[in-house]
Amino acid sequence: MTLAVYQADALTQLREWTNLHDDELRRRAVQAAGEKDVNALVSLTRAYLTQQGQSGVLTSPRTVEAYALGVRQFLEYADTQAVNLLRPGRHDAPGYVAAMLAAGRKPAGVQLKVAAAGCLYRALRWAGATEADPFRDVKVPKDRTPGIVKRPPYSEDDLHDVLEKAGVHEKFLLFLTAHAGLRISEALSLEWEDLDETARRIHVRSGKGRKGRIVAMSTSLARAARHYRALYGPGGPEHSDGRRATPGTHVFRYGSKQTARYHLDKAFRAAGVPFRGFHAGRKYAGTRLIQQIRDFGRVAAHLGHESVDTTRRGYAQLAADDLKNDLTGW
Structure with missing residues (x-):
């Protein structure tokens, strides 16, 4: 609309x-x-x-x-x-x-x-x-300066601390950016029918450049999605004033990126972690996947990058991290 x-x-x-x-x-x-x-x-x-x-x-x-x-x-x-x-x-x-x-x-x-x-x-x-x-x-x-140095991802400890303090909405949004690697605009555009927790898939209908894609859910994200739907999805419980938390077809109650930023920033401050925007969560997804599967093409598809070079320039953290293990004992 x-x-x-x-x-x-x-x-x-x-x-x-x-x-x-x-x-x-x-x-x-x-x-x-x-x-x-x-x-x-x-x-x-x-x-x-x-x-x-x-x-x-x-x-x-x-x-x-x-x-x-x-x-x-x-x-x-x-x-x-x-x-x-x-x-x-x-x-x-x-x-x-x-x-x-x-x-x-x-x-x-x-x-x-x-x-x-x-x-x-x-x-x-x-x-x-x-x-x-x-x-x-x-x-x-x-x-x-490499993109990964200028705008580094959140660390594993950062995300763990924030998830412990975050509410249901904020936790689910954080999983969507840090595990599914969604852009904040893609996450806020999601509708209930775009989530398939059973198959662990997300249908991003209009990503950057109006391109759609299917994104896999992590185990934690699928679990968070089921919990979120049970509370706020169609047919879920109503608030005391009779309004549903997420009226209409959209998954999130946030009407804008600024509103989402306000609520997620509160969760980060409660955890004592500096909030560096939504993209740092997306960077976490990309860098962790590259370290795990070492396939830029598959990671680019997951993140919705048009070019593998974008993934390689902005998300490659392999050289610095891998050598630490190889240099152990020198």
């Missing part, structure tokens, strides 16, 4: 621009760029993504919001540095990159901001406002 509403809003915003005659479309885009009208330029970028983006109207709301934020941040820089958006100088785009790096932003984050600014210029060219493409040849330094 949320995605359907978002798509309807995206189409409405698209039509606000595409219903214009080409000359009027160009005039409004030129005016917005000249005045550095943030709201209008963000709207234009959203419209461009909806019509011309790789996924079109199916572009995820999270991606669109990330681009919108990046456009706002670039426009703030352009305003303070008096950048002419329609006729940018050859040093303006590299200067933006240098300013972000000098402020301490990591290369991966800078790359995302450059992608958003580049999308703004594609939108302006789409509207006929300019031919400028200042970010085409901009280079962002690569971060050579």
Whole structure:
């Protein structure tokens, strides 16, 4: 339902621009760029993504919001540095990159901001406002630190301590991320029919890139799923006020990632473990599986990675951990 509403809003915003005659479309885009009208330029970028983006109207709301934020941040820089958006100088785009790096932003984050600014210029060219493409040849330094070092997984002890303090909802959510390796968006989108505790399978209907997959449950996760369904599933016991804990078809009562983060953070604080986000649980699933089965292809399929290289770069912890055993006794 949320995605359907978002798509309807995206189409409405698209039509606000595409219903214009080409000359009027160009005039409004030129005016917005000249005045550095943030709201209008963000709207234009959203419209461009909806019509011309790789996924079109199916572009995820999270991606669109990330681009919108990046456009706002670039426009703030352009305003303070008096950048002419329609006729940018050859040093303006590299200067933006240098300013972000000098402020301490990591290369991966800078790359995302450059992608958003580049999308703004594609939108302006789409509207006929300019031919400028200042970010085409901009280079962002690569971060050579392995992903597993920058964003390590939770440890076995971390998860054990948190699971002892977590409530039923939080415990089940933690198992879904740390054993099934689900992204938080995938976990919160689950419906009751997607869980098959008997066969120990989870049907992820729309993962990253709108790709579905079947994910195996661990023994602990299947047990937690059965317990969770008994309490909160269809036909389960009702609260004193007559409301079910998870009304409708969705498994979780959480309506957003922020709400889920709030509740899981409480469990981590109760256990005295720093909460480092949901992805650290997913990292736990990936690194433990790699150590256990040593097959990047199978682990990539479990995590829903499109490329095995993603698994290898972000989840490979074999070299450091394996050598400890081999070096024993040296």
